[in-house]
Amino acid sequence: MSNWLDEVKWDDKGLVTAIAQDARTQRVLMVAWMNREALQLTADTGIAHYWSRSRQKLWKKGEESGHLQTVQALRLDCDGDVIVMQIEQAGGIACHTGRESCLYRQLIDGEWVAVDPVLKDPAAIYSH
Amino acid sequence: MSNWLDEVKWDDKGLVTAIAQDARTQRVLMVAWMNREALQLTADTGIAHYWSRSRQKLWKKGEESGHLQTVQALRLDCDGDVIVMQIEQAGGIACHTGRESCLYRQLIDGEWVAVDPVLKDPAAIYSH
Numbered sequence: 001m002s003n004w005l006d007e008v009k010w011d012d013k014g015l016v017t018a019i020a021q022d023a024r025t026q027r028v029l030m031v032a033w034m035n036r037e038a039l040q041l042t043a044d045t046g047i048a049h050y051w052s053r054s055r056q057k058l059w060k061k062g063e064e065s066g067h068l069q070t071v072q073a074l075r076l077d078c079d080g081d082v083i084v085m086q087i088e089q090a091g092g093i094a095c096h097t098g099r100e101s102c103l104y105r106q107l108i109d110g111e112w113v114a115v116d117p118v119l120k121d122p123a124a125i126y127s128h
Numbered sequence: 129m130s131n132w133l134d135e136v137k138w139d140d141k142g143l144v145t146a147i148a149q150d151a152r153t154q155r156v157l158m159v160a161w162m163n164r165e166a167l168q169l170t171a172d173t174g175i176a177h178y179w180s181r182s183r184q185k186l187w188k189k190g191e192e193s194g195h196l197q198t199v200q201a202l203r204l205d206c207d208g209d210v211i212v213m214q215i216e217q218a219g220g221i222a223c224h225t226g227r228e229s230c231l232y233r234q235l236i237d238g239e240w241v242a243v244d245p246v247l248k249d250p251a252a253i254y255s256h
Binding site for chain 2: 004007017019021025026027028030031043073074075076077078079082084095096097099102103104105106107110111112
């Protein structure tokens with residue numbers, strides 16, 4: 001039986017690149033990795049799950065911070081090795097630095113400059 | 129001397145994930161890889177360059193198709209392992225299938241469904 005998960009081209013570590021994009025503004029909020037279980041859970045629950053490479057474990061985004069991502073749509077690219085999710089970001093903060101997006105550094109005159117504000121102190125986000 | 133390229137966290141193959149996003153609509157058009165030379169060239173020329181993993185060579189996007197990508201801004205994520213580019217897509221076609229975006233398949237009722245139209249026959253794109 002064919003399965004949509006089999007059409008994903010998992011890399012040699014069993015992972016696929018996953019991009020979370022704000023469904024309203026289309027801003028890219030974060031980019032991480034999913035294994036098969038994470039993608040299955042994301043589709044089944046409608047809440048974004050990733051595979052944490054640093055912690056080597058399944059990671060329900062927002063499990064500590066409360067900044068869950070509700071998934072409205074999933075797309076796969078032509079090569080099958082990239083997932084893009086249209087999401088609604090709880091708290092309006094995707095980045096562990098307390099910013100809306102993890103893409104907060106812009107290349108300006110040969111330097112990466114943090115151009116977006118910290119909306120909430122990370123210490124406050126992860127204190128509970 | 130510090131260099132902005134040294135702040136990028138290159139993976140074990142010397143690559144970083146690069147996302148091309150339409151500067152006007154914010155649609156994600158494609159996702160590929162860059163090595164140090166590709167990123168340097170992208171910044172220096174303002175035209176997106178990638179590293180083709182399948183061909184194992186530097187790849188100036190649009191060199192065959194004419195579908196060049198003019199880069200308006202470059203961003204780096206908090207981990208330093210993802211680049212997002214704001215681009216203008218020549219011809220309005222980023223995908224080798226002749227579609228606007230490589231992300232043309234959406235998960236609908238457990239199947240990846242091609243929901244975007246082919247704008248130009250790939251045979252016509254790559255014939256010259």
